[in-house]
Amino acid sequence: MRPAVLTGEHYINGDVACAEGAIAAGCRFFGAYPITPATEVAEHMAERLPDVGGAFIQMEDEIAAMASIIGAAWTGAKTMTSTSGPGFSLMMENLGLAVCTETPCVIINVQRTGPSTGLPTMTGQGDMMQARWGSHGDYELIALAPSSPQDCFYQTIRAFNLSEKYRVPVLVMADEIVGHMSEKVVIPEPETIHLIERPKPTGRRDRFKLYQPGPNGVAPMPSIGDGYNIHVTGLTHDERGYPAMTVEAQQEMMARLKGKIRNNLDDIIETESYRMEDAEIVIVSYGISVRTGLSAVDRAREMGYKAGLLRLITVWPFPETMIRSIASRVKGFITVEINLGQVHYEVERCAGGQAAAYLVGDAGGKIIHPDKVLARIEEKF
Amino acid sequence: MTTNPKKTAKKPEHPLDDLIRTDRIPHIWCSGCGIGTAFSSCLSAIKATGIAYNRFTMVSGIGCSARGAGYIKLDSFHTTHGRAIPFASGIKMANPDLKVIVFSGDGDLFAIGGNHFIHAARRNMDLTVICVNNLTYGMTGGQVAATTPSMAKSTTTPMGNPDAPFNLPLLAYASGATYVARWTILHTRDLTTAINEAIIRKGFSFIEVLSPCPVNYGRRNKEKPLETLRLYQERTIIKNGVNPAQADIDFDKGVVIGTFIDVDRSTCDDRYYATCHPCSDD
Numbered sequence: 001m002r003p004a005v006l007t008g009e010h011y012i013n014g015d016v017a018c019a020e021g022a023i024a025a026g027c028r029f030f031g032a033y034p035i036t037p038a039t040e041v042a043e044h045m046a047e048r049l050p051d052v053g054g055a056f057i058q059m060e061d062e063i064a065a066m067a068s069i070i071g072a073a074w075t076g077a078k079t080m081t082s083t084s085g086p087g088f089s090l091m092m093e094n095l096g097l098a099v100c101t102e103t104p105c106v107i108i109n110v111q112r113t114g115p116s117t118g119l120p121t122m123t124g125q126g127d128m129m130q131a132r133w134g135s136h137g138d139y140e141l142i143a144l145a146p147s148s149p150q151d152c153f154y155q156t157i158r159a160f161n162l163s164e165k166y167r168v169p170v171l172v173m174a175d176e177i178v179g180h181m182s183e184k185v186v187i188p189e190p191e192t193i194h195l196i197e198r199p200k201p202t203g204r205r206d207r208f209k210l211y212q213p214g215p216n217g218v219a220p221m222p223s224i225g226d227g228y229n230i231h232v233t234g235l236t237h238d239e240r241g242y243p244a245m246t247v248e249a250q251q252e253m254m255a256r257l258k259g260k261i262r263n264n265l266d267d268i269i270e271t272e273s274y275r276m277e278d279a280e281i282v283i284v285s286y287g288i289s290v291r292t293g294l295s296a297v298d299r300a301r302e303m304g305y306k307a308g309l310l311r312l313i314t315v316w317p318f319p320e321t322m323i324r325s326i327a328s329r330v331k332g333f334i335t336v337e338i339n340l341g342q343v344h345y346e347v348e349r350c351a352g353g354q355a356a357a358y359l360v361g362d363a364g365g366k367i368i369h370p371d372k373v374l375a376r377i378e379e380k381f
Numbered sequence: 382m383t384t385n386p387k388k389t390a391k392k393p394e395h396p397l398d399d400l401i402r403t404d405r406i407p408h409i410w411c412s413g414c415g416i417g418t419a420f421s422s423c424l425s426a427i428k429a430t431g432i433a434y435n436r437f438t439m440v441s442g443i444g445c446s447a448r449g450a451g452y453i454k455l456d457s458f459h460t461t462h463g464r465a466i467p468f469a470s471g472i473k474m475a476n477p478d479l480k481v482i483v484f485s486g487d488g489d490l491f492a493i494g495g496n497h498f499i500h501a502a503r504r505n506m507d508l509t510v511i512c513v514n515n516l517t518y519g520m521t522g523g524q525v526a527a528t529t530p531s532m533a534k535s536t537t538t539p540m541g542n543p544d545a546p547f548n549l550p551l552l553a554y555a556s557g558a559t560y561v562a563r564w565t566i567l568h569t570r571d572l573t574t575a576i577n578e579a580i581i582r583k584g585f586s587f588i589e590v591l592s593p594c595p596v597n598y599g600r601r602n603k604e605k606p607l608e609t610l611r612l613y614q615e616r617t618i619i620k621n622g623v624n625p626a627q628a629d630i631d632f633d634k635g636v637v638i639g640t641f642i643d644v645d646r647s648t649c650d651d652r653y654y655a656t657c658h659p660c661s662d663d
Contacts, residue, residue, distance in 0.1 A: 028475070029471065029474065029475045031467075031470075031471055031474075049657075050657035050658055053658065055474045055475055055653060055654075055657075056653075056657075057470065057471075057474050057649075057653075059467060059470075059500075060467075060496055060497060060500040061496065063464060063467070063497075064464070064466075064467035064470075064496075064497055064500070065467075067460065067461070067464040067467035067468040067471065067497075068467050068468065068470055068471030068474070069471060070460075070468060070471065071440070071458070071460075071467070071468035071469060071470070071471030071472040071475075072471035072472060072474065072475035073471075074456075074458070074472065075472055075475040075476040075479070076476075077475045077476075079471070079475070093461055094460075094461055094464060097460060097461050224438045224456040224472065224476065224479060225435045225436065225438075225456065225476070225478075225479065226435070227435045228456070229402075229434075229454050229455060229456060229457075230456050230457070231402070231450070231451055231457050231458075231459070232457070232458045232459065233450075233451060233458075233459035234459065234460065234461060235459065242402075242404075242405060242451070243451060243459075
C-alpha cells in the first residue's frame, strides 16, 4: 500500500501526473470510460485508488461516468473523471447538472483533434469553447490548462481546491502532448500541499437551507446521511433546494451560480507572465502551446522585438480585466492555440480595438512551431 | 353570541408524514394516476424495514414518476433524464453502507436510460430499482414509449404503435438482476412487501409496477380509469417463480405478476472491496 502522496522525483506522463495530483488532493472516487488519449488517467486511478481506500468504476459510457461522479460527490467524497473530445461531448448534459446542483467534481479533458472522431492520438485544443459553453443554458464554471506533466500534478490539485471551495465542476483542459509526454515530476512532502475542503453545515438541521450562501457566496454542503434530508434537483430551485418554477427563482439561482464565480475572480484566475515588463507584443497561450510561446518570445527578443508571454493557467473565467489593462499599453496580442480561433476571439474582444489581436492557430494534430509565431510578428509588427 | 370553534393549528397526521415533504404537497400527479399509490407503497416499505432513515437515499431521473424523489423526506436526488442509475451507482460505490433506491418511470429507465439499466444489472449493483410502468411518456403528453403495446395509440403513433414493447422482467433477468418482481398498483400489499424485500436484500433488485395513465394513455386507447384497474384485477395471474420470458404484457392472454427471480450473487461493491481492499478492517 503506497501513501496518497508519493513524495519524490518521478519520470511520468501528464495523464499519470493528473492521477497522482488527484490522489494527493484527496480524490477517493473515480468513474470513467476508456478513451484515447486520456485512458492512462483511468488506468492509473484504477491502480492507485485501492491504496488509499477509494473506489474506481469503469462505467458503460461517459454519460454514466459523469453521473457517477456527481452522485458520489454527495456522499462527501472528492470525485473525478477523465475523458477526451467525444466523451467530453457526452458529459455535457450532466456537467450542467453539476453546475446547477453546485456539486464539486473534477473533469480531466486530455484534448485530441476533432471534430467527431478526428485524430484520436494527436493533440488539439479545440474543446476550449465547449469547456465554456458546451452544456445548455447559461452558467459559470472553472477551466484550467496545464502545460507540462509537473503542471498536471499541481493543476489537478488546484482544480480540487477550487471545486471544493466554490462548489463547481472544474475542468482540467490538458491535451494529448501534455498527457502523453513523460518528464520529471517532483511530488512534494504532503505537509506542503495545501488542500481545501468543501464548507460543511453546522447549524440546526430544521433551519438548514441547502443553497443559502455563506460569506463567499457558496452554501455549505452536507453529505448523504448527515440527517439534513436534502433534496437536490436540476430543476430551477429555491434556497431550500425545492423546485421553483418561477421567473424570480430563476433570477435568484442564476445570480448565485454566476456570482460565486464572478465575485471571486481574483482568487480563481491565475496567469503567469514571462518577459512582460516592457513587452509591446504579447503572446497569449495556454496548455502545450505555452512552450511554443516561450520559445517564440526568446527568439523575437533576439531579433529586437519587445515580446512577452501571458500564460493563461485559468482559462475560464477569462482574465478579462487583465487583458483590457494590458491592451491599453501594448501594440498587439498574438494568441497561439491548436485550433483555428477560440480563445483568440476572447482576447480580441477584451483588446477592444485598443491593441491589435492576431491568431496563430492550427487545424490540429501537432504542436505549433515557433517559426509560425515569428513569421506573424515580422508580418504584423 | 355564538362563535365557531377555533380550528386547531395542528393538521391531521398521516402515518407516512415522517417520510413526506409535506411542504411540497399537493403533488403534480393527475387524478387517476397510479404513481402516488406506488410511491406510498415505497414509503411504507422503507418504514417497515426499521432501518434509520439517514441510511436511505432516493434517486430519480426525469418524468412524472421521477418527481417522487422531490416528495420523499430523505436525502433525495432528481437528476437528468435516464441517468438515475449511474448517479445511484456512484453513490453506492462511494458509500456502500447506504440503501439506494431508484424510483423512476419506464421511459426514463428503459429508453434513454436503457444502457445504464442493463449494465447496473450485469454488475449486480446493490440498488433497488422501482419502475412505474404506465406504458407511455406522461409528462410530455403521451408519446410512444419502449413499453407501449404494439398498435396502441400515442401522440407520436397516431395510427398505432408499429413496434414491439420490451418485456421488462425478461430484460432485467437477462441482464443479471438478482431480484425481479412485477405488481400493479392494485396489489399494494404485495408491492409493499416486494419493495421491502428488495431493500433488505443485497443485489440489483428490479420491481416493475403497472400503473394507469388515464390522461395520456387510457384516453387515446379507449380505456377508462376504472377499466384499467379492472384489467389489473381480472386479467392478471400471480405466478411466483415463473420464467420471465412468459411475462409479456398482453391483457387478452393475461399478464403474469409476482416475484419471478430471487437469487443470490455477489454484488459490485462486495466484489470491488474484497478484491481491491482485501486488507481493510471493515
